[in-house]
Amino acid sequence: MANSVLIGSQWGDEGKGKVIDVLTENADWVVRYQGGNNAGHTVEVGDQKYVLHLTPSGILRPTAKxxxxNGLVVDPLGLAEELQDLEKRGISIDGRLFISDRAHLVIQYHKELDGAKEAKLETGxxxxxxxxxxxPCYSDKADRNGLRMGDVLENDxxxxxxxxxxxxxxxxxVLGAPALDADALVxxxxxxxxxLKPFICDTxxxxxxxxxxxxxxxxFEGAQGVMLDIDFGTYPFVTSSSTGAGGVSAGAGVPPHSITDVIGIVKAYTTRVGEGPFPTELFDDDGMQLAKVGNEFGATTGRPRRCGWFDAVVARYSAMIGGVDRWALMKLDVLDGFETIKVCVAYDCDGERVETVPASISKxxxxxxxxxxFEGWNCPTTGCTSIDELPEQAKKYIKWIEGLTGVPVSILSVGPKRASTIVLG
Incomplete structure (x- = not known):
């Protein structure tokens, strides 16, 4: 028996969809436990590309349930469209997909409030x-006046x-935004x-x-990343849920001691979308090269991602909080063209050496x-199918990451396809 959790260990967008797709080969159940359709997991199977926002990636494996x-907030319009698209593409969902009756509903008024509140905030x-x-939907949940999936089954x-x-x-x-037409919305x-009614049940x-x-x-499939966690991320520039392994119990209703394996996913460099501090962010040609070669655009929004060198401070912090047992190291191939690669091993703040992520956003x-x-390998890794085929410098880089973070690498990605994945152990 293995009850595994895959969590993002940076600011999200690490490539969880691909790794989950690889791991689901041996999974009987795949469970999303937090977030909403503000996250997208991209999976490429053969010549087919799937972008899943709410549906667990295991849906692409015919035998997985x-x-x-319950920890999710579900946009019913988005989910219905996503599921119908999967059915049109030949993916069976009947008897395989189950939606918690305790998951909260995202309605159009949540989106309108989201935009109106953001518009009121000052630049910066x-x-x-x-x-x-x-x-706003998670706010309703905490304020105890939200609507849940189970409510859909009620007569009133x-x-x-x-x-x-x-x-x-x-x-x-109050926010100066136009009212919604109730009849049209209903x-x-x-x-x-x-x-969606046939899929709703007590999970x-x-x-x-x-x-x-x-x-x-x-x-258990996480969304976003630890640095976007509502408690441990770069607050307030975070999402509204518990994105780490600790969110599994509350978000799926299973006991903490049932988790046997935590897999943290990191890119061989670092990216983030949205506002907030990003210590290793690059504004030079190296940053542009990472973005271009890595195709760094959000799967959900299409927004360009900010790019920077690998941040070992962030990785160590995420590993500590999440109890990460092993890394899935993504997009090593994006570094193929660099003669010199940098890794952030600590921070300097006002002359003080800092080796963890401070709570203060100002700090x-x-x-x-x-x-x-680190000296780069400056040759392709995309065709490699085993660790032995990697350039020596690439193998040394992996060992360096392991040494800096204290966590071994067990999965390595050198391209977007299923086949471009090396399992090290």
Missing amino acids: CVIG KKIGTTKRGIG FEAMLRERIDVKNSMLA AQYMPAFEY VPMLNEAIRDEKQNVL LARCKPIYEE
Whole structure:
């Protein structure tokens, strides 16, 4: 039995979709436990490309069962469209997809509030939200007035929805935003709710039964990354959920001691989307090369990602919080063309050496990277199918990352395809 968690260990966008797709070959269950459709996992299978925002990546494996856990906030329009597209492309979902009746609903008023609040913030204080309504929906959850997937099954659900629309229109008016048409909104959403109803159930018993079954392998799929965690990330420039391994219990309803393996995913360099401090961010030709070769554009929003050298401070911090047992190191091939590669081993803040991520956003913004340089391999790795085929300098770089972070690399990616993945152990 293996109950594994895959978490992003930087600012998200590390390539979780591809690694999850590889890991699902041996998974009986794949579970999303937090976030919403503000995250996208890109998976390439043969000549087919899939971008999944809410659906667990295991849906692309015919035998895996998939769960959208209670810790998610679900955009019903987005999910219905995503599932219908999968069905059109020949992916079976009946009897394979289960949506927690405790997961909260993202409605259009959440998106409108998201955008209106962001617009009110001064330059330099904007969060860089995707405007998908994630924050306002989690706020409703904490404020105990949200709507959940299970409410869709109730006879008075439409009345509940209309009541919420009236309340949110009052809030939008305060923010100077136009009111929503309740009749039009209900007409827009009800077909999606009808489509999703057969998938809604209590997922907690089935997941607990699966993790107790010694013949079952369960994979918990995180979204975003530890540096976007609501508690441990670069607050307030974070998402609104617990993105690390600690979020699994609360987001899926399983006991903490059931987790047997934590896989942290990192790029061989670092990226982030949105606002907030980013100590190793590059504004020179090296940064442009990382972005171009790495095709660094968000899977959900298409926004260009900010790029920088590998930050070992961030990786160590994420490994500590998440109890990372092993790394999945992504996009090593993006570094193929560099004669010199840098890695941040610590920060300098006002003359003080800092070796962890400070809680103070002001202090983190003043942190300057302390780099060590590494001689690049300056030749392709994309055709490599084993560790032995890698250039010697590439193998040394991997060992260097392991030494700096204290975590071994067990999965290595040298390209976007399933086949461009090397399992080291």
